[in-house]
Amino acid sequence: MRRTILSTTAAIAATGLALTGCGGSEEADAGGEGGGGEGGGEISIITVDPSNPYWSAEIDTAETVAEEMGYSTDTSAHGNDPDEQTRLMETAINNDVDGILLDPAGADESVAIVQKAVDAGIPVSLVNAEIAETGLAEAQIVSNNAQGATVGAEAWAEAMEYEGTYVELLGKPSDNNAQVRSDGYEGVLSQYPDLEKVGEEIANWDRQEGQEKMEQLLSRYPDIDGVVAGNDEMALGAINALEQEGALDDVEVLGFDGNDDAAQAVAEGDMAATVLQPITEGTTQAMEVLDEVIRTGESPLEDEKVALDCVLITEENADQLQGFSLEQ
Numbered sequence: 001m002r003r004t005i006l007s008t009t010a011a012i013a014a015t016g017l018a019l020t021g022c023g024g025s026e027e028a029d030a031g032g033e034g035g036g037g038e039g040g041g042e043i044s045i046i047t048v049d050p051s052n053p054y055w056s057a058e059i060d061t062a063e064t065v066a067e068e069m070g071y072s073t074d075t076s077a078h079g080n081d082p083d084e085q086t087r088l089m090e091t092a093i094n095n096d097v098d099g100i101l102l103d104p105a106g107a108d109e110s111v112a113i114v115q116k117a118v119d120a121g122i123p124v125s126l127v128n129a130e131i132a133e134t135g136l137a138e139a140q141i142v143s144n145n146a147q148g149a150t151v152g153a154e155a156w157a158e159a160m161e162y163e164g165t166y167v168e169l170l171g172k173p174s175d176n177n178a179q180v181r182s183d184g185y186e187g188v189l190s191q192y193p194d195l196e197k198v199g200e201e202i203a204n205w206d207r208q209e210g211q212e213k214m215e216q217l218l219s220r221y222p223d224i225d226g227v228v229a230g231n232d233e234m235a236l237g238a239i240n241a242l243e244q245e246g247a248l249d250d251v252e253v254l255g256f257d258g259n260d261d262a263a264q265a266v267a268e269g270d271m272a273a274t275v276l277q278p279i280t281e282g283t284t285q286a287m288e289v290l291d292e293v294i295r296t297g298e299s300p301l302e303d304e305k306v307a308l309d310c311v312l313i314t315e316e317n318a319d320q321l322q323g324f325s326l327e328q
Helices: 008-015 024-030 053-068 082-094 111-119 145-159 176-189 207-220 232-244 260-267 279-296
Strands: 041-047 071-077 099-102 124-127 139-143 164-170 195-202 226-229 252-254 274-276 305-308 311-313
Touching (some): 041 053, 041 082, 053 071, 053 232, 124 279, 139 145, 139 279, 145 176, 145 252, 195 207, 226 232, 232 260, 260 274
Parallel strands (some): 041 071, 041 099, 099 124, 124 139, 139 305, 226 252
16 A cells, blocks of 8 residues: 655645634634744644544544654544543643644534643644634644535445435544434435335444444334444444344445455355545644645645545455555
């Protein structure tokens, strides 16, 4: 596998997808003071859950890119707990780090602590999830979850032959991405009157919880034809439950993230499709913005919010997917 580090400006131009935001040079100045340095120093990386392959890839990318840029790093995880996020952010602020890369624990819940870092003169770059205000973070770089959910749902509906009953496994409610993906699925699947959702459960992005919730759903709806899941870990948990019941061959499963286990499941026909989130690309760009602000005091972005398109993964390209990157 090759990992290509794109320059921020070129990569963002290539996506052609900047979300509505108030960014720009004035707002970049409103963020952490930064500037006038030569790079280097310490960056605090605060993520969600290192045991999840998606966030593990986020960490690995951030640490690698930071090291290549000459920074030392301190990495921690809040587990989607806003109180723990506050504690970790305050530690970084008290340690007077040069910058913070944050995967936020809630859009509304994260605003105050990002503001506190900015007030302390520490630039913050966000990856994977947004916060509810603009003009604080130097960057909010996320996957285009609505687009990814749309292409995933279309592929799954085709695998279902546009008919049958299905259930949905939802991600953590405090994470905006959970609702955006669910809405994206609904926007597509509601167009097909012979597809009927009969049940749903929250499984909090977790494989074990996905299996347990799938077992509960199967006890209520033993004859379902499909499962749509907000991420791969929940989808893989559902596959485990279906396999134990001997029902996997009769059920089409949709995932989201593009982790290696999901790619294997797609290649083997156990999962109809998944959707690759470009987390390595997004993390790299977020780090490049942070470095630019630390060195120059200005963000290279016109808009702080940037959405990167997701990629549909099916049997045709599953064998090219490794480490959240498609091999060229």
